[in-house]
Amino acid sequence: MDESASPRRMAPVPGDGEPAGPTAEDLLVLVAKGDERAFDALYDQLAGPVLGLVRRVLRDSAQSEEVTQEVMVELWRTATRYSPERGSALNWAMTLAHRRAVDRVRSARASSERELKATFEAARARPFDEVAEAVAARWERSQVRRCLTSLTELQRESVLLAYYQGYTYREVSEVLRTPHGTIKTRLRDGLIRLRDCLGVTA
């Protein structure tokens, strides 16, 4: 099992002495039975990563908090539907969070097609620099950063534009002026290379 499947091992920085409480998966089992205290603890584990990701995609603070709230309440509402087949609880939450953020960004964007081109141009150079900036002392971040540098430039740009900006592969291909088919395969190749570098297994 890799780190992301087991928050107990992933969450704390190695050696920071944080006590290992119940895992998010343990908590979800309790939440599925309506345990409000467990949900409180689950929130503490998941809300930070969820908000961070959603804010990266949406930028706007108020909207990011709204979506984070939606996602957390959805976890409460559907806790009975969680199964380990969906990966770790963190994976479940983040997959849902990304989907919700992207939905919101796309419905907003549909109304302002004209601005699209400008956004694309502005986005072009940004994503990797921002990640690099965001990288603080945390081990998880430096891991991710190190592995990102193992991707080709096109793989890295494709993955980051799609994931952090919420672009479809067609939009990514527009920004990078690269054919659709190439972007599709770069997204997959890039993620596979990252997976192998991070040691993710399901």
Next chain:
Amino acid sequence: MTMPEMHTLTGAYAIDALSEVERAQFQRHLGECASCAQEVLELQMTATRLGAALAEDPPAELKRRVLAEAMATRQQPPKTRFETGERVKNRRRAPRWAIGAAAAAILGLAGSAVLGGIAYDNHTQLTAAREQAARYAPVTDVLSAADLRTGHGEASVGGGGTVMMSRSKDKLVFMAARLPENEPGRTYQAWLMFPGAAPKPAGLLSGGQDGALLVADGLAGAENFALSVEQAGGSPTGTPSKDVVMVLSMPT
């Protein structure tokens, strides 16, 4: 789109980079491609690492709002899974009580429909009860099978239904529950899906009628049971349209 082309979409799908139409197509493909599903999960877990690297401290106020809204939100009941009617072996995933409750609900439903009906001695009602009993005959037949398996699925359009099946009797009964009414000129069509082979039509069903039944046979090798929305009379091509609204996996 061909299968190898489909497979290259795992990455784009995992990070929500497909259009809505492509997403629906790929989801249908996922139901038939176990290796794709595995890859998608791994790539989602990889993306999760990219996302988790951005973790920040949420404002305290947000927590208060989330907890307050959660406490005012009813939790969804668990989704029940395909299970045998016999004693269930210890499984780590499905909450066992949920399966028992579902089976009891199905038995109760069919039982009251058949036996409850016959209890009336009024002639008209007796006739009606007989008709109802005939209607439910395939249900009782499948329910009495030693290898009964049941499962409940939710349709993306709302509602869903329960599948009851017996491989020894080679019979599957699907009972619709709260499936929305179809648009004029449209119908639900059921399908049995086979790995590496064309889906087989398994009957038509109109929405908006609770307890609408559909009986199918020829289950050997089927991996999934699916519902799609088709033109009245069923898909003219003999294969499901892109509008697949429910997919349930059959037990192996």
